[in-house]
Amino acid sequence: MSVALLRNLTLVVPLLAVVGAGAARARVGGLRPRVPAAALATGLAWVGLVAVEAGGGWWLFPEGPTTVLGVPVETSLGWALTWGALPVLAGGHVGLWWCGFLWADVLVVPRLDPLVHLGPRWLVGELVLLLLVAAPALALGSLTVTRRALPARVALQGVTFVGLLGWAAPTLALDRNGLGWPDVLDHGLAVRVLLLAAAVVLAVPPLAAVAELWRVGRGTPFPWDPPDRLVVSGPYAYLHNPMQAGAVGLLVLLAAAAGSVTLLLGVVFAGLFSVAVAEPHERGSLTARWPGYRGYRTRVRGWCPHWRPAVAPPATLWVSRTCGLCASTGTAVLLARPSGVVVRAAEDAPVRLTRMRWQGVGTCERGVAALARSLERVSLPWAWVGWALRLPGVDLLVQVAADACGLGPRELPDRAGTVTP
Known part of the structure; x- marks a missing residue:
């Protein structure tokens, strides 16, 4: 079989399977919400396939007119449709799909010569693809459909x-x-x-x-x-x-x-x-x-x-007035004049607080994240600092570092009517 025919078949066969799965899904209902999930999963599968195949050295594709990033675009797109769109449109347990991909790869890939020349450790590459590309693509498609x-x-x-x-x-x-x-x-x-x-x-x-x-x-x-x-x-x-x-x-x-x-x-x-x-x-x-x-x-x-x-909806920053460092922080925030922010004593809060707390419309932050929220209301440079401090992972690291430096929770005097959150 010629290279050109194999290259075209690697796209046509998955494409027909995806169209068939879409038609079947349309008959039973529920096609429309699955199409965006199928597109997302296909995009993730494609970029992952190309990245691993181009950088792994486990396979070699002869250079051709449709080669993109070292892989024929028909092959990479057909593979991505199989791992991305097909499971989303057809439905079924993602674990069974993953096992099916493993079985199909072991059987089909060696038969794609001369389209692809396999290296001595190509099975390692297939395992890497299945773990780092197929599994995330299956997860993304399934989770997007179910919104979990x-x-x-x-x-x-x-x-x-x-x-x-x-x-x-x-x-x-x-x-x-x-x-x-x-x-x-x-x-x-x-x-x-x-x-x-x-x-x-x-x-x-x-x-x-x-x-x-x-x-x-x-x-x-x-x-x-x-x-x-x-x-x-x-x-x-x-x-x-x-x-x-x-x-x-x-x-x-x-x-x-x-x-x-x-x-x-x-x-x-x-x-x-x-x-x-x-x-x-x-x-x-x-x-x-x-x-x-x-x-x-x-x-x-x-x-x-x-x-x-x-846009600055009303917000409250609760800061202790009996803790010297906390009170100084509250004063500094007031001097910065953040838009729409009212600074109040944590001792007057309706619940017992042990950290600085930000309470806004739809937002509630504690500790460093609360201070970062206040910075976001000051001006663009300070807002950038606040955004950086609240990035996922960064906020945890900064809070741990602050706690290690003695800026951890504070026990405030009890006040009548205060309850523990």
Whole structure:
């Protein structure tokens, strides 16, 4: 069998299976909510397959007219459809699907010669693919359909979009200009430090926005897996599309660092598409979902953040007045004049508090996270610090470090009417 025929079959057969599964699902009902989950799972499977196959060295695909990142696009897309869309549309237990993929790979892959030449340890590569690609893709598809395990959904979606937009697309653009990722860092030490600092500055707002949708909105950035409520806190108090703005900024920085004209043109096109097509659609759909969105959009810009929060619902910061350090912290917060924040004595709280507490509309934070929330209401530079402090994982590390330095919980004097939360 010729290489061209095998290459086409690796796409046609999975595509027919996916179409058949979709038709069967449409007959029994429930196709519409599964299509976005199928797209997500396919995207995660594709970027994972290409990354492992291109970097693992367990297989070798002859160079062809449709080779993308070292793998024929028909083969990688067909494989991704099989591991991503097919299980979502067909349904069934993900464990059985994983075992079926294992069995099919062992039987089918050796018979794809001359399309793929297997290395001596190709079975190790297959196991890596099944564990690091197939299993997450199955999990993402299943969890998105059932809307379970929100933190896992957010994390897997993040891997998907960062892989597609932050690795695959830039890699193709750099290759178009005869460049690679080493060219991004082919600068002196001072320039590399500046590039790293700029990347961190640009990356924090979109990461904080994702965390805000998860923690406050109880949803994800994916339009078909949205939050349960309108989120106007965190970066969304300064601009309404922090994820798009941050992503565009990072890609422009990457294009400038590597000197890639193709990547820069791609970023410009993506930005124009976002402004001309995506934003009007988003405005209409979110206005229909949340009546308050129209008023929010009239106050908040899209690409140029405000210096102070444009949206600042009332909030209370409870700080002890009998603890010297705590009282000083409360005074410092007052002097910073955070928008919409009232500082009150923790001793007067209706519940017994042992840490500083932030109480806002839909938000409740303790310790370092509470202080970070207050910083977000001051001005854009201080807000950036607050967002960085509240990033998942960072908040825990900073709180542990603060506790280790003696800034842990404080026992406050009892007050009549106070109850333990």
